[in-house]
Amino acid sequence: MCNIKIFVTHIPNKEDEIINNSLMINVVAGAEYQTKPLSDSFIPDNTGDNISKKNKAYCELTTQYWAWKNIKADYYGFCHYRRFLSLTNKKYTSNDPSGRGQIYIKVLNDTTAHMYQLDNDRSMKAYIEKFDCILPCKQNLSTLPTPIGKQQNVYKHFEGHNRLFMNGEDLQILLDIISEKFPQYFSIANEFLNQSFFWGYNCFILKKEYFFELCDFEFSVLKELENRIDMSNYNQQMARMPGFMGEILSCIYFYKLIKEKPNLRLSEVQLLYFENTSKYTQINPIKTNNIPIVFNIDNIPPFLFLVTIKSLLSNIYKAEQYDIIILHWNISSNFIKLFDEQFYDYTNIRVSYINLCSIYDTLKERHLYPADSRILLPWILSEYNSVACFNWNILFNQNIKNLNTISLNDQLIIGCKDILMIGMANDVSDKYEKFLVDDLKIEDKNNLLDYRAFIMNLSQIRQTMQPLKMLNQLNNIGQNKKLSISEELNIIFQKKMFLECYELLYYYTEDINEIRVIKQAPLNLYNKYNANENKAFLISYNPSCLGSLNGSKINIAYWNIARTLDVYHLLLEHFSFVLCSSGIQPLKHRSLSNKARGCLRCIRDHGFLYTVKYGIKKIIALN
Structure with a gap:
């Protein structure tokens, strides 16, 4: 031979x-x-x-x-x-x-x-x-x-x-x-x-x-x-x-x-x-009484995630172990180093990173294109039994340990209802409702998962579902349509979710259109949503609202955290651009007295030279 x-x-x-x-x-x-x-x-x-x-x-x-x-x-x-x-x-x-x-x-x-x-x-x-x-x-x-x-x-x-x-x-x-x-x-x-x-x-x-x-x-x-x-x-x-x-x-x-x-x-x-050709390393869970947390920081400037990290760290017990996994798309080693620096004093936290590019590239070879990597978490994290999945734009309102009080039982997903998506489904125009029912085959328009925060029963999903079958289902339904993250999750897991966990998340927005849509949701859901504002475990915010100057509770909480970060200047630059491009209270529509108050506040918080430079940038952006 x-x-x-x-x-x-x-x-x-x-x-x-x-x-x-x-x-x-x-x-x-x-x-x-x-x-x-x-x-x-x-x-x-x-x-x-x-x-x-x-x-x-x-x-x-x-x-x-x-x-x-x-x-x-x-x-x-x-x-x-x-x-x-x-x-x-x-x-x-x-x-x-x-x-x-x-x-x-x-x-x-x-x-x-x-x-x-x-x-x-x-x-x-x-x-x-x-x-x-x-x-x-x-x-x-x-x-x-x-x-x-x-x-x-x-x-x-x-x-x-x-x-x-x-x-x-x-x-x-x-x-x-x-x-x-x-x-x-x-x-x-x-x-x-x-x-x-x-x-x-x-x-x-x-x-x-x-x-x-x-x-x-x-x-x-x-x-x-x-x-x-x-x-x-x-x-x-x-x-x-x-x-x-x-x-x-x-x-x-x-x-x-x-x-x-x-x-x-x-x-x-x-x-x-x-x-x-980068090697994919399997992550094994660590021993902890706390549910592992997965963050998805897809398609954002990575420095925005630092506020979430700081918010998380202010709501943990140093005596307990925590397992945190960050899903990303080719973020630079410099940003990973910056993330790790936030955890240096927390020896009780293990942070792992998963680059999703290689996983998605494999699926593209098979012409399968899921919008949300979290659909595949049961197989990406094959050694884990359950995880809490959070978007990057989250502020923590309570200690993480309180997550453990939420019982999974045999449910595949535990979460709360997406009031924004349900509001769209109940809008005067029934166009989105028809899309959900006729195209996406979603049977209950008033039972839709909020993708911003939920808990996945990974072991139960692995026992009852097959990844390729799921992806092919999405591929068949989504032909000639670009499905959103929320739509994909609701297609796959409808009838297999418990969405009465209202205390898990409150969604904060100042967008006029979103506020109008939210009011279209059924009254009982709308009332629960409003009652949850001050007691939710997590607050998910529309990033565009952070550029406004209305002094809301969320804005104050966010910027109090942001001021402690080395990337504070990047956050200010980013949200000043958001402010100018979104049309939320732009400077040229504010009264002279409001402009003066904003200027004085900026001098107080950041100094005179910074205020001058910031003002020049704003004027250039607006013109």
Whole structure:
């Protein structure tokens, strides 16, 4: 039986998904620069005979050198952590925005690896054994741009990247070395460089004899190239010149091999490119008497969430443990650090972060587009039994411990009714009611969940529902419609919710249209809503109301918290823009006396210079 090894190159200190395939060996290229502990799933390239220290110049070629010198196999293959050869007979339509013919896939995980048969080592092995040489499909470099426009051949294409990938004369030095050290390659090298096709990215599979022949040629030339070219003044990108030259040298070898061996068993296959390869880490619950809390901070400036964090921290017991999970979409590490700083003095709180991008990208590969990630929480948090789900625009009115008094029983969802959505369903115009009943198949227009805060019985949902079935249901109902978060939750969980927990949430708004709609709700619900204003566990606010100057209880509570934050200036700038764009009490509609009072208040709270700058910004915005 053939011994096939496919070496998958990984970057030091970067945690990426790996594919479960017995043929694949995950190697950290440049392991000399690895500072984090290396898991058993990876092999470093700095053992035995190696050039790991040269990784910053040689790139993935340090893996190739290590495999050549240290590993025995019948076939040697090479891929990257995000680029893989498609070793099947199936052909995919290229969607490569760069025009290089790759197959772009949003995310790498078990699902997408299986979709593209990358986890099928048996069929992969059978495919490889049919050939002596497997290469990615050729790229036509004459169709690809360079900084000086499209170029007609390989030589001109790389010359067109002068001072980006290499200096212009570096390529000629490469040819001089080939002429001197490997004259049998010289005419082939010139012929290859004067045509336009190229096998890129150092991804290939070769039988042992051809692989050793390639490495002897390639690394001998590169070693001499290092001796002849002074790279001390090259920038970070140009310092990778040996890696780029390695690509050219391997292509020269492939070109020679194909031309001189007409009976060579050759296959050119598509190259799969995965955009998001970050490893998803399963979160396990901690021991606590308090229900875990999940915040969703989707599509907002992250600094707005800091007020919610501060409000939360003022309503906990330091003697008890808390488990907090933050769902986000690629927020920067700087903001995560800023969030973590708020919890430094709270050793009783564990904060975890889940980036939803990889999860959603997987669903998009299957043409499933839920609006709300919380629908999938039972499976995202597969080790949890229940969680409290909150939007980002929440203020805490009571201690979190009071959440534990809410009994789940066998209900899938515990929450309160969405008075705004119910008001819309009972409006004079019955258009929205018809949409709910006829299009969304919602049977009770007066029993609609408020998505801003609710408790999910995750274990019960996992027992009674299937995620793909849920998503397909949404996909079928939502065809040609963009469903809201609230609509999706109510479609999936109708008849499986207990929505009489009025004390959980009060929704605060100053928007004239929303106030009018709320009054359209049934009177008994409207009365319960009003009675709940001062005793609700949570207050959810319409963010636009925080830019107004009416001195409401919510405004005062919000800004009292905001003043304690280092990002206070960002909050002021944000809500001054909201004020100007929303039409809520803009300055040009206020009386002179009101303007004066507002000015004096601003001077009192923020100082004279800040008030002048703020006033100038307001005038510019209004004009």
